[in-house]
Every structure is written in structure tokens, then in C-alpha cells.
Amino acid sequence: QKEVEQDPGPLSVPEGAIVSLNCTYSNSAFQYFMWYRQYSRKGPELLMYTYSSGNKEDGRFTAQVDKSSKYISLFIRDSQPSDSATYLCATRDSGGYQKVTFGTGTKLQVIP
Amino acid sequence: EAEVAQSPRYKITEKSQAVAFWCDPISGHATLYWYRQILGQGPELLVQFQDESVVDDSQLPKDRFSAERLKGVDSTLKIQPAELGDSAMYLCASSGIGDTQYFGPGTRLTVL
Numbered sequence: 001q002k003e004v005e006q007d008p009g010p011l012s013v014p015e016g017a018i019v020s021l022n023c024t025y026s027n028s029a030f031q032y033f034m035w036y037r038q039y040s041r042k043g044p045e046l047l048m049y050t051y052s053s054g055n056k057e058d059g060r061f062t063a064q065v066d067k068s069s070k071y072i073s074l075f076i077r078d079s080q081p082s083d084s085a086t087y088l089c090a091t092r093d094s095g096g097y098q099k100v101t102f103g104t105g106t107k108l109q110v111i112p
Numbered sequence: 113e114a115e116v117a118q119s120p121r122y123k124i125t126e127k128s129q130a131v132a133f134w135c136d137p138i139s140g141h142a143t144l145y146w147y148r149q150i151l152g153q154g155p156e157l158l159v160q161f162q163d164e165s166v167v168d169d170s171q172l173p174k175d176r177f178s179a180e181r182l183k184g185v186d187s188t189l190k191i192q193p194a195e196l197g198d199s200a201m202y203l204c205a206s207s208g209i210g211d212t213q214y215f216g217p218g219t220r221l222t223v224l
Binding site for chain 1: 116118152154155156160168201203205207213214216217220
């Protein structure tokens, strides 16, 4: 079993839809949770960064962490064609060397 | 805005040849990471440096891969000899103390 599981999709939605992307993780030591966006043939770009449980909002993006169920989510409101990309969830523990574990990524397509 | 630089962006080589990738992290970032990302998967850590020291190279295939960060700034990742299965995106990332990772654009390697 991988430490971070993510549905690979692809996920296809119409423009303006609300998108929900999800991951589960197995290691209760993980304290930090990230979402990266990766456009085709580019490096991952940090979208959201949260510590422990709760919600964090940034514009159209909301990250949600539920440590009791080891479940992390990213919601995209009013999705745009420019949101079409692969979304990677990632986690790390509070250890000294900040090792990050990535999910496999979910490919999202927003159709105009 | 400071960015992680990588070169080359694309590399095509024949199997059994040697290849090298270069990374220049964000200024002041002590931690540098090399990842390999196979198409359709999340990045997997190959090696992590803290300043000039390797702190994690447990997933680095040491019979053919080597990495160095001689002055604790830029870094080189080498593969010798390259194999067909090495075709992937090679990503470099850097982070400051207690900070999250920022990725470069990656080097896409194709081994023929």
C-alpha cells in the first residue's frame, strides 16, 4: 500500500463546475499537507500548503484536511479551462529533513 | 520572483551513454532535492542534500546514478550508463528551513 493514495482520473468537468480532488494517506506522522499543480511537461507548482487539520482558502481554491480520517481534499470553485492540469497531493512529517511523499496525481480537464 | 533553474530542459541520448543534469536552487535554500517522475506518476525522491551533505539517497540507484553539490549551492545529477528505463522527467526542488519545496521546470530525458 502506498503512503499516499490519489485517484489518477482523468476527471473531466464543464467550465464553471466545482471540482473536488481527494487523497488518503496512511502515516499518522504526516503534519503538513500540500497541493501542487503541474501543467503538461512542466515542474509542479505549489498551490496550497496547510498544517494539521482544518480548511484553508485562497481565491477559488480551498484545501481541507481531516486528520482523523487521514483524508485531504482540494476544492476548485468556478473552474476555468486554465485549471486543466494534473493536481498532486503531498504530505510530509515534522521530521528534520522534511521528506515529502507525493500522490500519483489526478489529471483534470475543464471543458469550455 | 526567485526560481529554481534546471538545464537542459530536454535531453535525448542512446542507452549506455552518460548524461548529466544541472540544478541551481533558489538563493539561500539549504536543502536541495532531485526527483524522478515517470509519466502518470508522482515525483519520487532520488537524493536530498542539506547544504553539501547527502541526507537521503536511499532510492538512488547507486550503480549508475551519482549526485553532488560540492559548494552547497548548485548540483549535478549524473547517469552512467543510461538505460531505457531511465526515460522520465528529472525534477530539482529546493527549500529553506521549515519551508515547503519549490520545483524547477525539470529535464525531460529520453533514452533510445
